[in-house]
Structure formats: C-alpha cells, structure tokens
Amino acid sequence: MDTLIVARNLSKVYKMGEVTVEALRGVSFELMEGEMVVVLGPSGSGKSTLLNIIGGMDKPSDGELFYMGTPLHSSDGKQLTSYRRNEVGFVFQFYNLLPNLTALENVLLSVQIARNPLSAEELLKKVGLADRAHHFPSQLSGGEQQRVAIARAMVKNPRLLLCDEPTGALDYKTSIQVLKLLQDFCYTYSKTVVIITHNAAIAQMAHRVFYLKDGRLDRIVENENPLPPEKVTW
Numbered sequence: 500m501d502t503l504i505v506a507r508n509l510s511k512v513y514k515m516g517e518v519t520v521e522a523l524r525g526v527s528f529e530l531m532e533g534e535m536v537v538v539l540g541p542s543g544s545g546k547s548t549l550l551n552i553i554g555g556m557d558k559p560s561d562g563e564l565f566y567m568g569t570p571l572h573s574s575d576g577k578q579l580t581s582y583r584r585n586e587v588g589f590v591f592q593f594y595n596l597l598p599n600l601t602a603l604e605n606v607l608l609s610v611q612i613a614r615n616p617l618s619a620e621e622l623l624k625k626v627g628l629a630d631r632a633h634h635f636p637s638q639l640s641g642g643e644q645q646r647v648a649i650a651r652a653m654v655k656n657p658r659l660l661l662c663d664e665p666t667g668a669l670d671y672k673t674s675i676q677v678l679k680l681l682q683d684f685c686y687t688y689s690k691t692v693v694i695i696t697h698n699a700a701i702a703q704m705a706h707r708v709f710y711l712k713d714g715r716l717d718r719i720v721e722n723e724n725p726l727p728p729e730k731v732t733w
C-alpha cells in the first residue's frame with residue numbers, strides 16, 4: 500500500500516480574544532491508500548479539527564501535512580480548493596443535501612466540480628436508490644438521505660473519503676447499510692476512508708483505530724482481521 504497522507508507534529512490553536520484552545524497538540528501519523536481508519540475519542544478531543552485539517556478545510560497552526568508528497572500546510576487557498584474538489588469526499592452526520600434538488604441533482608452537483616467523476620446514475624444504483632433518483636430529500640428517510648450523500652461524495656472518485664459521524668443520526672440497521680457502503684468503497688476501489696465516531700463498536704471494521712485524547716494521538720491500534728459491518732453489533 501502506498502502512503503497517501505503524512506502528518507508530522509500537527510497542532511491547532513484557536514484563539515478567541517483572551518481564550519486560547521489547543522485543539523491538537525503534536526499529532527503525527529500516516530494514512531495509506533486503501534485503508535480504513537476509525538478515529539475515536541471523547542468530545543472535545545480534537546477529532547473534527549483533525550478531519551478538517553486532513554480535508555483541507557482548515558490549516559494547522561504548526562506542523563506538516565503532505566498529500567502524496569504535496570505540502571498542504573503551506574498551500575494557498577486556491578491549491579486547497581483544488582485539493583478538496585478533486586481528492587477528497589466528505590460525509591457528514593446530517594447529510595447536508597440541498598433540499599430543493601432531487602437525489603440525482605444533488606449527486607450531479609458533485610459531478611460538475613470533479614475532474615474525473617463517475618456516473619451519478621451508477622452511484623445512485625450502487626447505494627440502492629436508483630428508483631428514488633427523482634425524489635427530494637424531504638421525501639427520503641434519514642438513511643436514504645445519507646446514502647445519497649455518500650453517492651455524492653463517491654461520485655467525485657476521490658482518493659480520500661472523510662466521514663464525520665456518518666451513522667450518528669441513524670438506527671442500527673440503517674447504520675450497517677451505510678457502513679457497508681463505506682467499507683465497499685474502501686475495499687473495492689482501494690480508497691482511503693476515515694470515519695470519526697463516538698461508537699466504539701464501529702472500530703472493529705477498521706484496519707487501524709486512532710485514539711485521540713486531549714488533542715494528542717494517544718495510541719494507534721491495528722486490527723488484524725477487520726470485521727465486515729454485518730458482524731458489528733451494538
């Protein structure tokens with residue numbers, strides 16, 4: 500497996516008036532092509548901050564971050580926009596679909612900005628929603644909306660898929676469907692998938708688990724035999 504991301508000593512300090520928050524304090528790791536990483540940690544430990552920095556939505560205060568050898572920590576706004584657009588897919592807890600566009604149109608929006616997109620229709624079929632393509636988000640269940648959001652992220656054909664609490668608003672059965680899609684994207688297309696979650700059970704399907712504590716990467720645990728999502732229970 501090739502190295503996709505190298506992070507060295509990342510720190511992030513938020514300053515608001517008199518108050519300084521050290522959200523990340525010297526975090527170092529690598530992400531390999533085709534691996535699934537789950538990030539666990541208590542509320543406020545820096546998980547979202549880390550994901551935002553890896554995804555080019557925010558910059559570290561200090562440290563280095565390389566994507567396939569390109570330094571992101573010193574990239575300008577235009578370079579980061581191109582990185583986010585072409586290399587990274589995002590999945591959020593509350594789907595973030597545009598309410599006035601159909602499922603298909605939401606996915607097509609992503610196609611328009613991508614350099615090397617896949618077929619929107621194919622992706623909707625893959626997530627099991629071919630027959631709901633012309634429905635608006637309000638006509639879809641939470642799980643269906645999340646599957647549209649996953650199709651929208653995958654259709655760009657990104658090397659890296661970043662997911663912030665992707666099953667946080669879903670019931671068990673629907674969560675497993677969503678996790679299957681994420682694992683399939685990782686395994687079938689050899690993509691790197693990073694999942695932030697509060698649900699420690701999900702860590703069983705990862706190749707590696709990052710434990711964040713107080714802005715530090717407390718430990719990294721490797722799973723020799725990651726479980727298929729249908730074997731994960733909580």
Ligand SMILES: Nc1ncnc2c1ncn2[C@@H]1O[C@H](COP(=O)(O)OP(=O)(O)OP(=O)(O)O)[C@@H](O)[C@H]1O
Nearest residue numbers: 513520521522540541542543544545546547548549
């Ligand atoms: N934009 C910001 N401005 C100021 N402080 C921030 C900002 N974003 C995050 N923080 C602070 O940085 C710390 C880490 O926050 P972060 O959201 O990364 O944690 P988290 O592990 O994702 O938490 P949760 O599980 O609750 O989502 C927290 O103390 C938070 O209040």
